[in-house]
Amino acid sequence: MPIPEDVTGEEIDKDVRQELQSLPKTLAEDVARNLVMVARLIDEDPEGAYGYSKVALRLASRVAAVREAAGFAAYANQKYSEALAEFRAARRMTGSVELWPLMADCERGLGRPEKALDMAGAPEVHKLDKAGQVEMRLVAAGARRDMGQLDAAIVTLQSPELASNSVQPWTARLRYAYADALLAAERRGEAREWFAKAVEADKDGSTDASDRLAELDGVEFVDAFDENEDEGGNEPEGDGAEQASAGPDEGDEK
Template structure:
């Protein structure tokens, strides 16, 4: 419970709790999975992969397949991630899992310098759909980012805008990326106030004026 509660706001603390849980109940699949996500959040990819594999052996579920493939990317093995993207396990994933696998595969292509292949990988019915699903914003964002990396700025702007439209919970920084492309600069209100204050002439002290 503490791992789940702290994972987003304090990954290091979540990792600490996961190590305690492992010492107490290492044969519980949910504990191994939680430990995997805590390690993953702290970029301990080898450890995360080992925990995810253990959880999968205990449950027989393929649910963790995409994040396991992303661990391979984190370990500098994008080719292995691509192999996993083409494995039979992918067909057993639900729609959300298949979209996640597509995102991982596109990331692996980018790791290998294959930008055009990454763009093609992300082109899918889910990307083209007007229906907004939990994965829509991240999928559109990844597509926009790949387009931008390939120098296709106008198309990237269009897809960042679409990502903003579908990002209902602020899971991406698509609005910032869109503003950046539009040349919009944000100024911190506090900094602006300090600058104005610095530019004001100090009040004259008694005896300074004629």
């Protein structure tokens, strides 16, 4: 697959670069450039990232970082069986438990929420850092919801991390998951409160909490340009391309 000339391979993390030192220099450079492309594309073009990950895997399947990248690319494309196999391989090579929550989420993706819950109670979880433990809690709550256990999912998410006022990298996603579970349980007023808290923590827009909050508040965004108007019709009223109409949501709890 073609790689832009500006991609040198030097962009990769220094730990990954060190792993690649076990390879011949030219091969290491080729693998590094493919890994850079995986990282560049995985959010915007997961299929493209998957393609580059397969090239890297063909070149250096015995490098843990390559197996991990292949797992992430497969996961982004919802190829959960393949992702799980790659994550397991990376874990065998490194002995690290870092990928444990992702492995459990792959079990969910494969329709095995019970297995994900088993993993949530495994000793490996205690070896995870705080971010990993929060991620495992999110996976476990998702597994509970997969099994129709909404109340259990809500309880699973209740934790010191959820109650804390400090904002950490995981805070927005944790609050969002809690709000979503509350809404699914028809606890609408509480859900609105937690979607609002998720918005406060979501500085980079990693969730759609603001949209969910607006929906609960009865705010609807509409295109100011009427598609039915004749071409060259009158200018739309107002000074923006979008207008918002708001009204009370009769179903909202007081």
